[in-house]
Amino acid sequence: MQIIIVGCGKVGSTLTQELSKEGHDISIIDMNDDVVEEISNNYDTMGIVGNGASYGVLMEAGIENADLLIAVTNSDELNLLCCLIARKAGKCKTIARVRNPVYSEEADFIKQNLGLSMVINPEYEAACEITRLLRFPSAIDISVFNRGKVEIMNFKVKKGCILNGMQIKNLHKELKCDVLVTTVERNGEVIIPNGELTIAENDIVSIITTHKKGMEFFEKIDMIINPVKDAMIIGGGNVSYYLAKQLLKSGIKVKIIEQKESRCEELTELLPKAMIIHGDGTDKDLLMEEGISKAGSFASLTGLDEENVLLSLYARSKMNGKLITKVNRLRFDEVINSLNLGSIISPKYITSKYILKYVRAMNNTIGCNIETLYKIKKDKAEALEFYVNENSKLIGIPLEKLALKDNLLICCINRNGNIITPKGQDHIEKGDYVIVVTTNVRLNDLGDIVRR
Incomplete structure (x- = not known):
């Protein structure tokens, strides 16, 4: 185009x-x-x-x-x-x-x-992503499909986790949970796993399921499932404003530390239920005075990446709550990911993601429109949701008979609101919403998942 x-x-x-x-x-x-x-x-x-x-x-x-x-x-x-x-x-x-x-x-x-x-609006969309994470703090990242009916949740396998050493094929038998592992990131490599893969400590695992079943899964592996009760936000920009507005509606207490007095006055008027502190968010004494060590969550959302990274590292040393770090320049993503900064939010990549989804949908020619698109670890993998119309050539064919490309997984079929974890005997029908995860990036149509 x-x-x-x-x-x-x-x-x-x-x-x-x-x-x-x-x-x-x-x-x-x-x-x-x-x-x-x-x-x-x-x-x-x-x-x-x-x-x-x-x-x-x-x-x-x-x-x-x-x-x-x-x-x-x-x-x-x-x-x-x-x-x-x-x-x-x-x-x-x-x-x-x-x-x-x-x-x-x-x-x-x-x-x-x-x-x-x-x-x-990049800042508004970033705030929405942060809000989802604070409502479900065990996840590093949450991607929403089927208008909220299905979620892909990423989490890190920590020392002592029950998943450590477990083969993926035994997940359902051991935990009695209806979840599907979509990707495993290990040493910077994103893997589309088969059942034989053994989960290891420090793996970043992605699962796809409904929100309710996801809660049950995290409860069974002893990870925190309750939403945070309070949030300390550094920086009073638009992301912070949109975020505070959403958190306050959910009953979460909000404290914003902003350096500019004029902006503090604006935020006080716009967010009367939030606590607005005029001060330097990099002042360690101020952070301790305002209770960083007891905070349920900490979001560093200033306009400087370096400041946000340092603030999150300091917060990690003082608290056990959920960490959110805004980083716009992700050129050194390997270094950033090694620093344990919690969930990384980048408004410019969120914007890019939404526009790419729209462009892919415009480019559609075969019979399946792209409804949702998420990039996993920048360009290493993608999760896509397709709507199937009558022109799709894959309708009615059992999945086990499809010659799927390598490193690709059909994760979910939503049929009239019924969420199906697909097996070999299942097939695709007109009107289905189908979610695919693959390292073969830049798929434009559901028909692209099969070998030519």
């Missing part, structure tokens, strides 16, 4: 990288000529220096033949204007990043009346 990306900041550059890998024809627009030159050289894309809301600039970028325009500049208003002009100048679909809480509350109205295909 021909895709135009307006804005080459963190999100724009990440999208350029991911979409160019998938073989799309990318054009980028930004006001900074140095940034445009660097990104266009790195990813072999056409780069244009200029204002993405300019009709002339969009025409130069090929808006008349474009399939999609993605506006991710630092200005919400500019993003919306880019999309509006793109709709008038061409016939492409449009996606706008909108971060202002005022606009976010009116996202549906904006989307419908401006003809946008998607309005995405």
Whole structure:
């Protein structure tokens, strides 16, 4: 597809990288000529220096033949204007990043009346992911499918865990739990396991199941299942605001430490039920005074990755609660993953994930639309949810007769709300939602799971 990306900041550059890998024809627009030159050289894309809301600039970028325009500049208003002009100048679909809480509350109205295909707020989506983790603190990461009916939960096997030394094929017999192991990460490698694989200490295991059955599983392996009762948040930005708002609704106590006095005053008005502390979140004496050692959870959400990493390391030394660390630059992910920072949240990758899902669905040609897409450990594996329509060539064929590609697992079939853990005799029907996990990244259709 021909895709135009307006804005080459963190999100724009990440999208350029991911979409160019998938073989799309990318054009980028930004006001900074140095940034445009660097990104266009790195990813072999056409780069244009200029204002993405300019009709002339969009025409130069090929808006008349474009399939999609993605506006991710630092200005919400500019993003919306880019999309509006793109709709008038061409016939492409449009996606706008909108971060202002005022606009976010009116996202549906904006989307419908401006003809946008998607309005995405990275900070809000990051807050939603953190909220899920604080409600289920045993998990490192939670991915939601089937509109919340099914979840993939990642957790680390610690010393003394009952799973240590157990073969996957014996899980059901030993624990009487209806869960399926989808991936095992060991020494930086992501494995799609068979029943013979033995789980070991420090493995990061992913299971797929319903929320209720997941709770039963974690209870049987003696891992914490109760949601946290309080949260200490460092940094008073938009992620913290959205997060606090959701946690307070769930009855979780919230304490935010913010350095800027003016922002503290804003948050006090916006979040009257939260405790807002004006102070430096890196001040150890302040953190001890505010009760870090007794906190049920700690989220370092400042604008500096280095500060967030150091804060989480300090919190880990003082408390046993749930840790959340916001990191935008994941180039050194092997180092970051070795530091025991709890759950890592990256708003720019969350944004990339949602937009990639939309692009894959647009690219569909065979008979199964992508409903949900999650990247596992960046580019090492993917979990995808497909909706099966009448054109799929896999309908009615027993799974055991499908010549599935290597390193691929059909994890779940949702048939009219009935969650099926698939076995060889099961088959796919029209209207099913099918979840697949694979290290063969960039599947576009359910038909791609079989060998040609």
